[in-house]
Structure formats: structure tokens, C-alpha cells
Amino acid sequence: MTPPAALTEAVLARTLRVPAFAAAPGDGSAAARQFDVALMSAGFKLSGELLQRLSTMDGVQVRAIGARVCAVVARLVGDDKRHNAYFRDFPAGVPDTVEFWTGLIRETFGDEIPDGPVNLLALPKYGRYQHSYEELLAAHAEFVPSLKDRVTLLHPGGTPDEEARRTYLELAATPVPLSTEDLALLADLAAYCVDGPQPKAIPVREVRAVVNRARLAAGVPLLVDTVTDVLRLACAVSEGDVGLREPTRFRSLRRAERRVLLEALHHLVRQDDRKLADVGPHREAWKRLGERLHPHEYPHLPGAAEVFAVARGDRSARSFAARVEAALAGGDLSGALDLLATRPGMLVRAADRLLRGATPEQSHRIVESLEQNLARVSGRVILSLREHLGNRTAPEAARGFANRRGRLWVAPDARAPLPSTVVGRLVESLDAEIVRRLPAGGRVLVDPAVLPVALPLSQRSTAAGFGVLPRGSRTPVGAGHARFFVYWHQNARRTDFDLSALLLDDGFRTAGQLSWTSLRGYGGTHSGDITEAPDGASEFIDLDLRTVSARYILPMVHVYSGEGFQEVRESFFGYMEREAEQLGKPFEARSVRMRSTLAGTGRVALPLVFVRDDDGGWSVRWLHLYMTASPEFNAVENSAGTASLLLRAIVERSYLRVADLVALMRRAGTDVTEWTPDDPVPSGATFIGLERPEHVADDAAVYPLARLPELIPD
Structure with missing residues (x-):
């Protein structure tokens, strides 16, 4: 069986493994070298093993494979778009802001400037490209390659079928919640792989719901052990939120689907009617689902009917959380601990609340209960508490609360710090x-290079794209210039995205900004404002990091008017690293360090921040945040205050990093050594890094960025 082409290409983009496409043998060496050269223009290269494999294949077929793979990697870094700029010679030739507007007004009105107010944004030549993409290319010198340019290796994979099934097993067995994009890929893979090998366990409930959707469609028995698993499945079938954070509009279900869901509920309740206690937290969703399932039509499944009786309030089934709350409200700490010990995951999640304000004797009992039950808690939850405690011995400047879409709320930290002895x-x-x-x-x-990466305890808000790291990660900036870029393609109505950069000092106070209202200064240059994107549009900000005096450079993408990030046909943000002498076009794929999809529900995106380090160099901190804002006319001037609060909540927080997990590996008796480029990974060894290296033994285990969650122990 062969997976659909789109699925194969999605797997290739995620894994950077080129499948072993069926091809006749032949001398494809010349075509393989041409393929390699074409890839290098986008910052990619064939590994030695992959080059050798392609060289033994028919040349015509190698060229066809090359065209297909080049299209995939071009999309990865955003090189499949024609990135024009408002100012043709950008970053040269950009006028001062006042000079620009004055010139535009004179060009429009001549010497007869109106006495009344002038709508600057409605001037005929404002916000629209005044030259073609080909004219822009002709105005720029050739890009000069540098040893610092990014080179990302592509490696050989198995057959398309093997690659699809391998990726399915990795995603389905993940110990951490997946991003929206990975859940969508998993849904396609689960449908394709439903008749093949399955993971031994699917620990993440949201992932299980996506897999169950494929099993339901194929008539395969469901994997459910709580009534909430059935509710999540109903949400998945209706294209809703399997995380149960947003209401789902349930679709009409076929009779066969209704029967399977109701049978699952009936058997779960008959096995243990205490499972009915899980209905309460999602009572409204159950009511809406009941309208679609028609449980009254299945009198032989009374267990299912009891679920909806609880949802309507016709039957009492106090939730587990309510029983814990009642014990705590009554001062019965021992009773609450006994209850929580039956659900150790909830006990660990409640640790901070229990410890806050507890007496020394109570704290001792709480910690004892936690220690006695840790063995039954998932590694991800244990590490989440470990990270949390690293921020609880002193008040935080601000508390941040982020949802799976990256929307962050900030509030003052009114909690009393936890005693350092208890935390220790x-x-x-x-x-x-x-x-x-x-x-x-x-x-x-x-x-x-992987040590400063934040341990991926959840990938819910991590954006899709290329070179994207989990929130809180740090990566160094290795070049003197940075260039931010945003691209968007409106869908049904005129849409204006604005790329800005907010500069902040050591105290997170505004020190300047670059935007359509401030084209030059502070060590940077804006490419000019584009106010519509019927065929796609790009904006850039170029920064000479050697001349920037601010401590923080915060790129922001504002929805000024029109469609939001989830409504446009496509939008993404990224940044490039390059040296001034490299010249080239405004967009050069080889210099792209990251590209991330913009898909949040807010109207202002904050993908990352550049931070000046104590040694004078620069590093990137990853944010993946979205701000609530006005429906229209959002600009850096009116979002700077909120943005600085959000930034502080992330930058000053302590995150668990891969370095912390590696230190625990050493404590466990593992021989951990530093890898240097070109070192082979020998037989039986494990490699951990951002990318798969060139020389790896067949039986070595490799954990690149996409597989880092698998390092988290069960």
C-alpha cells in the first residue's frame, strides 16, 4: 500500500527523511548532483548516504524525485513565495519616515495640498507594490554564500509506506500533548495505518481521541477507559476541540456511529458506575451530544442513558474534584490526601495549592503523600511539577496563563512563596x-546546541514550521544582521498585517520601535507597509545587531485590518541571519533560521524575542504567544505595554531544559559525552541533537528536535 502524495510529503517535511521511492536502477549520479545543488539554494543538502542511493537510480526518476523534494523544502522555509518589498532597494534606499510621507503627499497633490486633513493610508501609491518582483530582483546583487549559512541535511528513509507507519507510531505514542498541526497529521496517518501495527500505549487522551476517530470509521474496537474518552471522540468526529477547552458543534451522527458510542458508554458505566462522576465537569457538552446520540432509542443500553441523566441533573454523581473541594473546605486535609492518592496525577497537579499556607506538619504530610505516589504518575507530570517548583521560592514579576492557541493572560503574582526547604x-x-x-x-x-532547548512537556502551542523550538528555549544568534519577515495571503477580503519590532531596555521599558510609522532608526530598517495581499504580500525588518542598544528586540505581527491569522489563506513569520557583505534579495532561503505558521486566535502575534546577553552577544528566546487586541487598527504604539508584560512573564521564568534531563541521565549512570560535528554515532549509542547527524550506525538511536518528547520517561 502507498500513502497519498500529500501525506508522504507531510511526513517528509516533518522528518527530513526522503522516502525510498520506487525507481528503476541506473546511473543517476549527474541528476543526484544537480538535485544537491538545487537544494543548497534553499539551505538544504543531501547526506552522503542519500546521495549514494540516488546515484544508483534512473536519472529521469531522480529528477522527478528532486523536483518533488525541492518543492517540500521550499515550502518549509517559505521559499515557495515571491517575497516582494514596498521599497525596491530595501534595506538600502528606505527614506526617513517624515521624508517618505512628505514625498508621497507632494507626489499625490503637487503644490495644491488640501487645507483639511489628509487620509495618508488612502494615498494612491501607499501600501501597494510600485514595482514587480522581477524588477526587485534586478535591483539586488547576487547573494554571497558564507560558511555561516544554514545547511540542513536530508537523510534516506524507508518506503513511503514505512515512513508513514513509523511516523504514526511516533506521534500516537507521544508522552506529551501535540500541536494542532501534528494532531491534524496524526489524523491522516491514523486513517492510513488503522489496519497496521499500533503503539503499545497511547498515553495522551487528546491523541487517543484522534486515533479512535480512525478506529470508529474503520469499525475497529475503540480504545476507551473513561466516559470522557467517548466525549473526546465525539468532538474529533465533529472536527471539534478534543482538548475540551472550546465548545464543539456536534454534527449529525450516523446510526452506526451512535450505536458504537452508546455501547462504549454503557459498558464503561456497567464496569464501574463511579465513572459517572466524570460527567459533571463537561455537563453542557454532554447535553449537546445527547441531542445527537438519541440514547432513548437504545433502551438495551441503560448505562449510556445514566450518563445523560447525570448531565441533565436527573441523577446525582458528585465529581471527584467536588469531593476533594468539600474535604478541603471542611479542613479535612487527611481526607483530601486520601482521595487524591487514588488519582496521583491530580495529587501532583494540586501540590502547590496544598502546600500554600500549610503548617510545617501539614507540609510534611503532603510531601510524604506525594513521595509515596510518584511511582504512579507519568514522567511528563512529574517534570511539569519540577519545572513549576523552580519558580516558587520567590514571587514572580507576573504570572502568565497560556492556552493551547498561545493566548497568554498575565496577572500579578499574589501567591506566597513556598518554603525553600519544602521545595528542596x-x-x-x-x-x-x-x-x-x-x-x-x-x-x-x-x-x-540542544542543551538550552526547553524540555517539550507540551507542544500544544508550539507553531508548525521549520526550526521552531518549544516556548522558553534559547538559541544563539550567530550573525551580525538579523532580518524578520512576515508573509500573508488574504482569503476573501482586504487584509493588512503589519510587522513591527518593539525595543525594550533592561527594565522592559520601551526604548524605540520600527514599524510602518517608524521606518528607520535604532539600528534597523523597515521595508515599508503593504496594506492588502490579494496575491500575497511580505514585510521585512532588517537589524544591524552591532548597533542596537536595546536589551530586547520583540518582533510583533499586528492584524491592522481584515482577516485574522486563522482566516487568511496562509501566513507565516520567520527570521534570517546574515552578514552585511552577503547582499542578496530581501528574502534568501539559505539564511532562514526559522519559519513558523501564524495561526493563533489573537490579533497580535509574538513569536520570539531577541535578547542581548551579558557578554554582548544576542540570543533568541521562543515565545509562541498571541495577544488579545482590537478588531482593527492594532499597532505597536497601542500594544507595547501589554506586550512588555507578557514578555517579562516568559523571559524571567525558569524552564526545564534538555540540559537538566541530560544531568539526570548522568545520575542514572549513563555515559554522556559531548558530540562535535562530523563525529560518527557508533553502534548501540544514542544521539540527542537538533538535527540528525551525517554518520550514524544502523542500530544507533537518534533523537532530533521532532523526537525530543520521546526522551521523557513514562
Whole structure:
């Protein structure tokens, strides 16, 4: 069986493994070298093993494979678009802001400037390209290659079928929640792989719902052990939120689908009617689902009917959380701990609340209960508490609350800090439990570049794209110039996105900005404002980092008017690193370090921030945030205050990093050594890094960026 072409290309984009497409043998060496050269223009290259494989194939077919792969990697970095700029010679030739507007007014009105107000944004030549993309290309010198340019290797994979099934098993068995884009890919893979090997366990409930959707369609038994699993499945079938955070509009279900869902509910309740207690937290969703399932038509499934009786309030089934709340409200800490011990995951999640304000004796009992139950808690939840405690011995400047779409709310931190002695004991217990679960012995090679990456405990808000790291990660900036870019393509109505850069000092106070209202200054240059994108549009900000005096450079994408990030046909943000002497077009794929999809529900996107380090160099901190804002006319001038608060909440927070997990590996007895480029990964070893290296033994385990969540122990 062969997966659809679109699915194969999605897997290739995620894994950077080129499938072993069926091809006749032949001398494809010349075509393979041409393929390699074409890839290098986008910052990619064939690994030695892949080049050798392609060289033994028919040349015509190698060219066809090359065209297909080049299109995939071009989309990855945004090189499939024609990135024009308002100012043809950008970053040269950009006028001062006042000079620009004065010239535009004189060009429009001549010497007869109106006495009354003038709508600057309605001037005929404003906001629209005044030259073609070909004219822009002719105005720019050739890009000069540099040893610092990014080179990303493509590696050989198995057949398209093998690659699809391998990726399915990795995604389905993930120990962390997936991003929206990965859930969508998983849905396609689950439908394709439903008749093949399945993972031993699917620990993430949202992932299980997506897999169950494919099983329901194929008539395969469902994987459910709570009534909420059935509710999530109904949401998946209706293209709704399997995380149950947003209301789902349930579609009409076929009779066969209704029967399977009701049978699952009936058997779960008959096995243990205490499962009815899980109905309460999602009572309204159950009511709406009941209108679609018609449980009254199935009198032989009374267990299912009881679920909806609880949802309507006709039957009492106090939720587990309500029982815990009642015990705490009555001062019965022992009773609450006994209850929570039956659900250790909830006990760990409630640790901070329980410890806050507890007496020393109570704190001792709480920590004891936690220690006794850690063995039954998932590694992700343990590490989440470990990260949380790293921020609880002193008040935070601000508390941030982010949802899966990256929307962040900030509030003052009114919590009392937890005692350092309690935190210290609990941290040691959490670390000891993780060490116990990590495999002892063996050899691990670690690329130092991956150590500052935040441990991916959840990928819900991580954007899709290329070179994207989890929120809180740090990566160095290796060039003297940085160039931000945004691209959008409106769908049904005129849409204006605005790229801006807010500059902040050490105290997170505004130190300047670059935008359509401030074209030059502070070490940077804006490419000019584009106010509509019927065929797609791009804006850029070029920064000479050597001359920027601010501590923070915060790129922002504002929806000024029209469609939002989720409504446009396509939109993405990214940044390039390059040196001034490299010249080239405004967009050069080889210099792209990251490209991320813009898909949040807010009207202002904050993908990342550049931070001046203590040694004078620059690094990137990853944010993946969206701000609520006005429906229209959003601009850096009116969003700077909120943005600085959000930024502070992220930048000053302590995150668990890959370096912390590697340190625990050493405690577990693993031989961990630093990997340097071109070092081979020997037989039996494990490699951890941002990308798969060139020389890897067949039986070595490789964990590049996409597979980092798999390092989190069960």
C-alpha cells in the first residue's frame, strides 16, 4: 500500500527523511548532483548516504524525485513565495519616515495640498507594490554564500509506506500533548495505518481521541477507559476541540456511529458506575451530544442513558474534584490526601495549592503523600511539577496563563512563596523518581546546541514550521544582521498585517520601535507597509545587531485590518541571519533560521524575542504567544505595554531544559559525552541533537528536535 502524495510529503517535511521511492536502477549520479545543488539554494543538502542511493537510480526518476523534494523544502522555509518589498532597494534606499510621507503627499497633490486633513493610508501609491518582483530582483546583487549559512541535511528513509507507519507510531505514542498541526497529521496517518501495527500505549487522551476517530470509521474496537474518552471522540468526529477547552458543534451522527458510542458508554458505566462522576465537569457538552446520540432509542443500553441523566441533573454523581473541594473546605486535609492518592496525577497537579499556607506538619504530610505516589504518575507530570517548583521560592514579576492557541493572560503574582526547604526536598524526590525511570548505562552523545532547548512537556502551542523550538528555549544568534519577515495571503477580503519590532531596555521599558510609522532608526530598517495581499504580500525588518542598544528586540505581527491569522489563506513569520557583505534579495532561503505558521486566535502575534546577553552577544528566546487586541487598527504604539508584560512573564521564568534531563541521565549512570560535528554515532549509542547527524550506525538511536518528547520517561 502507498500513502497519498500529500501525506508522504507531510511526513517528509516533518522528518527530513526522503522516502525510498520506487525507481528503476541506473546511473543517476549527474541528476543526484544537480538535485544537491538545487537544494543548497534553499539551505538544504543531501547526506552522503542519500546521495549514494540516488546515484544508483534512473536519472529521469531522480529528477522527478528532486523536483518533488525541492518543492517540500521550499515550502518549509517559505521559499515557495515571491517575497516582494514596498521599497525596491530595501534595506538600502528606505527614506526617513517624515521624508517618505512628505514625498508621497507632494507626489499625490503637487503644490495644491488640501487645507483639511489628509487620509495618508488612502494615498494612491501607499501600501501597494510600485514595482514587480522581477524588477526587485534586478535591483539586488547576487547573494554571497558564507560558511555561516544554514545547511540542513536530508537523510534516506524507508518506503513511503514505512515512513508513514513509523511516523504514526511516533506521534500516537507521544508522552506529551501535540500541536494542532501534528494532531491534524496524526489524523491522516491514523486513517492510513488503522489496519497496521499500533503503539503499545497511547498515553495522551487528546491523541487517543484522534486515533479512535480512525478506529470508529474503520469499525475497529475503540480504545476507551473513561466516559470522557467517548466525549473526546465525539468532538474529533465533529472536527471539534478534543482538548475540551472550546465548545464543539456536534454534527449529525450516523446510526452506526451512535450505536458504537452508546455501547462504549454503557459498558464503561456497567464496569464501574463511579465513572459517572466524570460527567459533571463537561455537563453542557454532554447535553449537546445527547441531542445527537438519541440514547432513548437504545433502551438495551441503560448505562449510556445514566450518563445523560447525570448531565441533565436527573441523577446525582458528585465529581471527584467536588469531593476533594468539600474535604478541603471542611479542613479535612487527611481526607483530601486520601482521595487524591487514588488519582496521583491530580495529587501532583494540586501540590502547590496544598502546600500554600500549610503548617510545617501539614507540609510534611503532603510531601510524604506525594513521595509515596510518584511511582504512579507519568514522567511528563512529574517534570511539569519540577519545572513549576523552580519558580516558587520567590514571587514572580507576573504570572502568565497560556492556552493551547498561545493566548497568554498575565496577572500579578499574589501567591506566597513556598518554603525553600519544602521545595528542596520535593525537588530531590522528583529528580530521584525520574532517575529511577531512566535507563542505566549505555552511551549518549549530545550536541551542545540542544542543551538550552526547553524540555517539550507540551507542544500544544508550539507553531508548525521549520526550526521552531518549544516556548522558553534559547538559541544563539550567530550573525551580525538579523532580518524578520512576515508573509500573508488574504482569503476573501482586504487584509493588512503589519510587522513591527518593539525595543525594550533592561527594565522592559520601551526604548524605540520600527514599524510602518517608524521606518528607520535604532539600528534597523523597515521595508515599508503593504496594506492588502490579494496575491500575497511580505514585510521585512532588517537589524544591524552591532548597533542596537536595546536589551530586547520583540518582533510583533499586528492584524491592522481584515482577516485574522486563522482566516487568511496562509501566513507565516520567520527570521534570517546574515552578514552585511552577503547582499542578496530581501528574502534568501539559505539564511532562514526559522519559519513558523501564524495561526493563533489573537490579533497580535509574538513569536520570539531577541535578547542581548551579558557578554554582548544576542540570543533568541521562543515565545509562541498571541495577544488579545482590537478588531482593527492594532499597532505597536497601542500594544507595547501589554506586550512588555507578557514578555517579562516568559523571559524571567525558569524552564526545564534538555540540559537538566541530560544531568539526570548522568545520575542514572549513563555515559554522556559531548558530540562535535562530523563525529560518527557508533553502534548501540544514542544521539540527542537538533538535527540528525551525517554518520550514524544502523542500530544507533537518534533523537532530533521532532523526537525530543520521546526522551521523557513514562
